[in-house]
Structures are given as structure tokens and as C-alpha cells.
Amino acid sequence: MQNRLYITAVLTGILLHAIVFSRHEWDRHAPRIVIYAYVLYVAAVGLLIVKGGFTFGQSILETLILGAALLSGLFGSMVTYRLFLHPLHLFPGPLVARLTSFWVIQQSIPDLKFYVKLRGLHDRYGDFVRIRPREVSICHPDAVIDVHGPRSRIRKGEWYDLTYPHPNLQAVRDPELHRKQRPYWDKAFQSNALQEYTPRLAAHYKILMSMFDSHATLGTSVDASGAFLDLFFDVISDLTFGKSFNGLTTKQRSPIVEEFLKRQRPGGFLLLHIPILHIVRQLSMKTIKKWEHWYEAALEARKTMRTETSDIYTYLSKSDGFMSNLVGEAELIMVAGADTNAITITNVCYLMCRHPEYQTKLYEELAELPTIDGIIDDQHLVGKPYLTGIINEALRLHPPAPSGVQRLTPPEGAVIAGRYIPGDIVVTTPTYSLHRDPRTFARPNDFIPERWSSKPELVLRKEAFLPFGYGAYNCSGKPLAMLQLRMVVAMIFKQFEVSFAPDKELECQHFVDHQADCFTLHLEPLPLLLKKRQTVD
Numbered sequence: 397m398q399n400r401l402y403i404t405a406v407l408t409g410i411l412l413h414a415i416v417f418s419r420h421e422w423d424r425h426a427p428r429i430v431i432y433a434y435v436l437y438v439a440a441v442g443l444l445i446v447k448g449g450f451t452f453g454q455s456i457l458e459t460l461i462l463g464a465a466l467l468s469g470l471f472g473s474m475v476t477y478r479l480f481l482h483p484l485h486l487f488p489g490p491l492v493a494r495l496t497s498f499w500v501i502q503q504s505i506p507d508l509k510f511y512v513k514l515r516g517l518h519d520r521y522g523d524f525v526r527i528r529p530r531e532v533s534i535c536h537p538d539a540v541i542d543v544h545g546p547r548s549r550i551r552k553g554e555w556y557d558l559t560y561p562h563p564n565l566q567a568v569r570d571p572e573l574h575r576k577q578r579p580y581w582d583k584a585f586q587s588n589a590l591q592e593y594t595p596r597l598a599a600h601y602k603i604l605m606s607m608f609d610s611h612a613t614l615g616t617s618v619d620a621s622g623a624f625l626d627l628f629f630d631v632i633s634d635l636t637f638g639k640s641f642n643g644l645t646t647k648q649r650s651p652i653v654e655e656f657l658k659r660q661r662p663g664g665f666l667l668l669h670i671p672i673l674h675i676v677r678q679l680s681m682k683t684i685k686k687w688e689h690w691y692e693a694a695l696e697a698r699k700t701m702r703t704e705t706s707d708i709y710t711y712l713s714k715s716d717g718f719m720s721n722l723v724g725e726a727e728l729i730m731v732a733g734a735d736t737n738a739i740t741i742t743n744v745c746y747l748m749c750r751h752p753e754y755q756t757k758l759y760e761e762l763a764e765l766p767t768i769d770g771i772i773d774d775q776h777l778v779g780k781p782y783l784t785g786i787i788n789e790a791l792r793l794h795p796p797a798p799s800g801v802q803r804l805t806p807p808e809g810a811v812i813a814g815r816y817i818p819g820d821i822v823v824t825t826p827t828y829s830l831h832r833d834p835r836t837f838a839r840p841n842d843f844i845p846e847r848w849s850s851k852p853e854l855v856l857r858k859e860a861f862l863p864f865g866y867g868a869y870n871c872s873g874k875p876l877a878m879l880q881l882r883m884v885v886a887m888i889f890k891q892f893e894v895s896f897a898p899d900k901e902l903e904c905q906h907f908v909d910h911q912a913d914c915f916t917l918h919l920e921p922l923p924l925l926l927k928k929r930q931t932v933d
């Protein structure tokens with residue numbers, strides 16, 4: 397009798413996998429699955445006591461054995477399927493990666509540098525590497541258009557259910573809904589909007605410059621990553637809520653910025669395994685609600701504020717989608733619009749310290765440009781070869797979102813870079829690996845700003861330059877990001893010579909090795925020494 401029960405449990409496990417779990421999307425249901433499993437367990441214990449005449453202890457033990465039998469059926473079926481029957485079973489990749497998504501987490505411990513290891517995996521296994529049971533990383537320049545191009549039917553996958561059931565623009569998986577929402581965002585970042593924002597930006601930049609000035613005068617070092625994070629969080633809160641965090645002036649980080657930075661690393665691990673992320677989200681609801689209230693209050697204050705010029709809020713509030721998910725969309729702006737810029741400019745500073753000859757070249761390019769209070773208007777900066785080249789090289793060598801974005805093939809599958817990928821498969825075009833592929837950029841690991849101007853032969857496949865993504869879901873804030881990058885980089889290198897802080901030189905040399913992939917990069921401090929240029933007007 398008992399043996400029959402165990403065999404039934406094993407078969408139930410196999411059926412659960414074959415009919416239920418291998419077919420539909422389950423990631424976002426992970427918390428519910430855990431609760432149902434617990435309830436079922438308690439019910440089974442009760443049933444064995446009431447109907448089977450077991451003692452309490454026996455029924456606990458018996459239910460544990462039955463549970464183990466069910467799980468062995470479930471996982472046994474899963475392993476067999478993933479190894480021998482899965483549509484990806486002929487794709488190359490490490491053995492454990494074929495079996496479980498936890499492999500990527502294990503590979504990311506302790507430093508969250510899987511994006512660097514992935515480059516090595518592509519060198520070893522080729523253009524297509526199975527990095528999770530249901531995911532292929534495709535490092536081939538043709539894959540960019542095939543996956544993200546206008547004719548692609550490939551969509552966003554389950555990874556984007558992060559904020560389910562309230563998706564913000566980035567998390568919207570329905571292409572129609574995204575098409576409706578996106579124009580409002582594009583308007584918030586088109587050139588006339590940027591012109592309106594510029595005086596506000598300039599006010600923040602002046603604060604940064606006066607802080608840098610004091611450090612230069614006193615001969616003290618400044619932590620570039622910290623300063624740029626504060627700057628860009630101040631800017632984005634000003635443009636979204638009509639009120640700066642004043643992190644630069646007060647040297648006090650807003651609790652919301654502190655929280656973002658504190659959660660970044662643990663969040664980086666959770667983002668590698670979405671079912672666990674959903675469970676942790678449920679367990680952290682109290683904290684999430686606290687921050688939602690913070691956003692609600694800030695947005696409420698902005699709503700009632702009389703402003704003379706438009707800001708991001710002005711444009712987005714014309715969209716029904718934005719107004720129906722205010723908190724989620726505001727969170728997106730904060731997460732997408734501040735640290736990405738800080739990462740890029742910190743990396744520019746790092747590269748300029750490693751290649752000081754480019755500081756001279758950039759200075760010569762900027763020396764004659766008119767400034768007002770040390771700030772050069774963006775109209776004078778667009779298209780400047782060294783400025784553009786230096787920023788592009790920082791974005792290429794150290795893309796702020798280095799792993800690239802996940803997409804899902806349509807049910808009928810898709811041909812990507814000449815190979816058929818079956819339907820319902822997660823595909824990624826790994827940004828860091830593509831940027832360092834000799835088929836996309838000649839001498840891919842070298843910092844050569846001229847490749848973006850006088851040496852175009854070093855850019856072999858421009859479409860594979862993906863720091864802002866590509867296609868319908870690319871970065872809508874790119875125009876604002878590029879304007880800010882140009883203005884801040886120009887302002888710093890026109891006024892200062894920058895070098896690694898002398899007592900921290902070794903630490904600085906390894907700054908890039910310490911960057912961790914948390915969807916965007918997590919930066920460690922970069923202490924720099926600034927020397928004021930003599931010829932500044």
C-alpha cells in the first residue's frame with residue numbers, strides 16, 4: 397500500500413513537470429507556489445492522521461517521504477528533459493548551466509562579474525552558448541538586428557515581470573501598450589525639452605565644479621563615483637519631483653538614494669534568478685510599501701507645485717499610462733536616469749587617468765569654446781571628435797548595463813545570426829562581449845577614441861555598439877544622457893587635470909575589476925586628484 401503511494405507520488409512529480417511546469421510561465425508565481433506547497437503539506441499531514449490512522453510523528457515523517465518522492469519525480473523529469481529532450485539540448489554550454497539557472501548565480505559569486513566570464517565562455521564554446529536551461533547567449537554582430545531590429549518578432553521575456561502586476565515603461569511586455577506609452581517619454585527627452593532643462597542642469601553642475609575647485613585648491617582627493625552619483629541623483633530628482641535631493645550641497649544622501657545603493661549588490665544577485673526575486677519581494681513588502689509612500693508623497697508635492705519651466709514630470713503627466721502607475725514610472729526614472737550617467741563619467745575619468753595623453757587632446761579641442769561660469773553649452777559640444785570618442789569608448793569598454801537585455805523568441809522560433817532558435821527560448825545579446833568582439837571592433841580591448849572619428853575602419857559593425865540598447869525598447873533617455881555626459885566631461889577636463897590619488901594608485905588601477913553587474917554596474921570609490929588648469933578663463 398505504502399509502496400503504491402510512493403510510486404504515485406513519483407509519477408505525480410513527473411506529470412507536474414511534463415504537463416504544468418515545463419509549459420507555462422511560472423517565475424512570477426513563485427511565492428504562491430511556495431505557499432501552496434506548504435498548505436498541501438499541512439493538509440497531507442492532517443489527512444494521514446484523520447483518514448490513515450497515523451500518529452502525528454508518523455504522519456509528518458510519511459508526508460516528508462511522500463514529498464521527497466514527488467520532488468524526485470519532478471526533478472528527475474526536469475533533469476532528463478533538460479539534458480536530452482529540451483529544444484536547446486544540442487546547443488553548447490557548460491553541463492551544469494543546462495541543468496539549472498543557479499549555475500549563473502554560482503558563477504557570479506562573489507564579485508558579480510559573470511559578464512566578463514561570459515566573454516571567455518563565447519571564446520570557448522562559440523557564438524551560441526546555453527547559459528541557463530532555457531537561455532542562449534548569442535555573441536554575433538548579426539544577432540543585434542535579428543533580435544532587436546524592426547522586423548523582429550522577439551519580445552521581452554519573463555525577466556520583465558519584475559514589478560508585476562504594475563509594469564512601468566521598461567517592464568511593459570505587451571508591444572502594443574509599449575508603443576502607446578513610449579511617445580510620451582520620447583517627448584520628454586527631445587531637443588526642445590532638453591533646452592528647457594539646461595539651466596537647471598547648469599545649476600547642479602556649478603555646485604559640482606565649486607566642490608572640485610575646493611578639492612583642487614586644498615590638494616585633497618575626491619571620490620569621483622560618490623560625487624557623480626550625488627550629482628545625477630540631484631539632477632534627476634529635480635527634473636522629476638521639482639526638488640533636488642541636495643546631496644552635493646549637504647553631503648547628506650537622501651534615504652532613497654542610500655536605499656538604492658544599499659540594495660544594489662544584493663539586488664544584483666536576485667536579478668539573476670527571478671523566481672527568488674519574486675519571493676524576496678513578497679517578504680520585503682513592508683519596505684517596498686515604505687518607499688512607495690515616499691514616492692507618492694514626492695509626486696503629490698510635485699503635482700501641486702507651480703513651475704515656470706517644463707520638467708520630465710510635465711511631459712510624462714500627459715500620459716494616462718504614467719498617471720495610472722505614477723510610483724512605478726517615477727521609480728524607473730530614478731533607477732534608469734542617475735547611476736547610468738554616474739557610471740559612465742566615472743569610467744571616463746578612470747580611462748583619462750590611464751591615458752593622460754587624451755586629457756591634453758581633449759583640452760585642446762575644448763580650449764577655445766565659449767563658457768559661461770565654466771559651463772560650455774551643449775550646442776558647441778555636439779560632434780566634437782575627442783569628446784564623442786572618449787565618451788563612446790567608455791560606454792563601449794565598460795557599458796553601464798554590461799550583460800545586455802533578455803528577450804523571448806516567438807512560438808514559431810526565429811533565425812538569429814544564421815541559426816534557428818526554437819520558440820519560447822530566452823535569448824540575450826551580451827553587450828560587454830559584443831563590444832569586445834574583434835568582428836565588431838578592431839583592437840577591441842584598446843581605448844582608441846579616434847575610432848569614432850578619424851579611424852572609422854576600427855568600427856566594423858556600428859549596430860553592435862549597444863550601451864543604450866537597440867530598437868523599439870532602446871533607452872528613451874539617451875538624448876538627455878548624452879547631453880549630460882558631454883557637458884560634464886567637457887566642463888571637468890576643460891578646467892582640471894585629473895590623476896589617480898597618489899596614495900591610492902593601486903586601488904584605482906583595479907577600479908574596473910571591482911565593478912559588479914547589478915543590471916547596471918555597481919561602482920566602488922574612485923579617489924582622484926584634481927589640478928586646476930592655469931589657462932582657465
Ligand code: HEM
Pocket residue numbers: 565566567578581728729730732733734736737740796797801862863864865868869870871872873874876877
Ligand atoms: C549612460 C546613460 C544610460 C545608459 C547606458 C542607459 C541604458 C539603457 C538601456 C540599455 C536600456 C534598455 C533596457 C531594456 O531593454 O531592458 C535603457 C532603457 C531605458 N532608459 Fe536608459 N540609459 C542611460 C540613461 C538614461 C537616462 C538619463 C534616462 C532618463 C530618465 C533613461 C531612461 C530610460 C528608460 C525610461 C528606459 C526604458 C525604455 C523602454 O523600455 O522603452 N536612461 N537604458
